[in-house]
Amino acid sequence: MLDTFLVCGLGSLGQNCVIALKKFGVKIVVIEKNPPPDDEIRNLLPLIDLLLTGDCSDRDILLQSNIEECRAALIVTTSESVNVATAIAIRQLNQKTRLVMRSNKENLNHLLSNQLSNFIAYEPTELPANAYALSALGKEVLGFFTLDEQKIRISRVKITPSHPWCNYDSLHELNTRSRRILSHYQPSKSFSSTFNQWNPYTKILPQDTIICVETEDHFRLTHDNFNQIINRQSLWLTLRYNFENIKPKLIKFWKLNRKEKIKGVGIFASIIVFILLIIGTFLFKHYAENATYISSFYVTAILLLGGYADLFGSIEPVQEIPQWLQLFSLTLTLTGTAFVGVLYALLTETLLSSKFQFVTKRLPIPTENHIIIIGFGRIGQKIAYQLKELKQSLLAITFSKNIDPSLESNFPLIIGNLEDSLKLANLDKAKSVVIVTDDDITNLEVALMTQNFNPHLNVVIRTNGDSFTDNLTKLLPTAHVFSAYQVAAEAFVGAAFGENILQLYRFEQKTILLTEYEIEEGDTLNNLLLGEVAYGYGVIPVFYSGNGSFTPTLMPSGT
Secondary structure, three states: OOOOOEEEEHHHEEEEEEHHOOOOOEEEEEEEEEOOOOOOOOOHHHHOEEEOOOOOHHHHHHHOOOOHHEEEEEOOOHHHHHHHHHHHHHHHHOOOOEEEEOOOHHHHHHHHHHOOOEEEOOOOOOHHHHHHHHHHHHOEEEEEEEOOOOOEEEEEEOOOOHHHHHHOHHHHHHHHHOEEEEEEEEOOOOOOOOOOOOOOOOOOOOOOOOEEEEEEEEHHHHHHHHHHHHHHHHHHHHHHHHHHHHHHHHHHOOOOHHHHHHHHHHHHHHHHHHHHHHHHHHHHHHHHOOHHHHHHHHHHHHHOOHHHHHHHHOOOOOOOOOOOHHHHHHHHHHHHHHHHHHHHHHHHHHHHHHHHHHOOOOOOOOOOOOOEEEEEOOOHHHHHHHHHOOOOEEEEEEEEOOOOHHHHHOEEEEEEEEHHHHHHHHHHOOEEEEEOOOOHOOOOOOHHHHHHHHHOOOOEEEEEOOOHHHHHHHHHHHHHEEHHHHHHHHHHHHHHHOEEEEEEEEOOOOOEEEOOOOOOOOOOOOOOOHHHHHHOOOOOOOOEOOOOOOOEEEOOOOO
């Protein structure tokens, strides 16, 4: 099998692709029109077997690269037109080479896939959006995806002394038709050293960490049962907590915002008017001669609307109605004028507010337990939509005034300078902040400012360079820092080996790829047991479909 790979473009993505490819011990040929200075890529040059200077879409340059011997070509220049021209030129020279192209034009990519065959395209800045979104959720949920209409999630479980898994004799008993163990490690170890290398006969102990992939229904069942046990054990603590919080809740009730206060006044005024209407109807029916309930109701309504002069405006006394009832009628008019006036005012304000909302309708800014996305470009928007699907409370901050108006109706949005925006974002009660602007220095500044506002905040930072990523990780050890291009490069390399990359996840400085792999005739995996594939290649099968004769299997065993 051919073991030469062509990389077209030596920018940030191309450099990361070279590093990721060399881990597999393959030969690498690179074409770059304007190579960086040697001192910038001195650590990269030993990994490259052949470096050609020129246009990668040029037929002669491609022939010099021995394209007919290349297993795959990773076309990752920053020019969309150059990438497309290169893909077409390579296909004309070699019908079998796998083409992995950088592109953000979905429709064009679909058309090229049908035309060129053995072709796939990704947008590297959007590809890691899933990883950024999951990092913002915290430590428990590490991933989610759908297979065969079944929702699957990757979870991290911290074992406590009361956890039901402590009752199992050995770790392998946790593997079922709806769950697979990915990693098990004790406090002294890390995930990266134990992925798919756990001892099946290990006893589960408190303080252990288990990472598993399981169906969502199974997750709800087991975790809900566990929560019920915990709730029963802590019933007294819950009651005590609620009792101690009565006073803060009462204080919070009186500290309502303006909109809530106006609503309360409107309800109070409506109740008073309604009560007076009933009382007036009853009194006029029983103390006025020849009165009926309908006529009494109309008279009371007229008085409440300020019609006292219409009924008692004559200078001559009205003998049929007692004096005290006439005085009550005057009281109805005075009270009705005040309270009905309030209702008119509220109705007018509501109509005017509705008129302005048709022009600009913005969602309210969340006050607590929300995720803040700073940088609302393409990757920020993709992160927002993914978190919205997970029913997360969101707030987006952008420094650009050129924003799609439709986004303002879909997400709470703050547009303005950095310092003022952070003051409005309720950082002190936020759950996470995801910083994904295009500028590394801006991301660093935002990260430091958010930590000053809230040192305990879960911070996720996007970077564009490996060295900057390493330095920032040391500066902010508790933050989730990873380069978009570094993570995307691993997906590009996986696709170059023929895998269909469905999702990628990032946790504990390690990238996990969710891939769909179809076994072809003559493939090195042909006739191997699933267990041999799992332990020999560092993968965990979660879905298996045989060639026509087998029913698709979720969480297959290793046999």
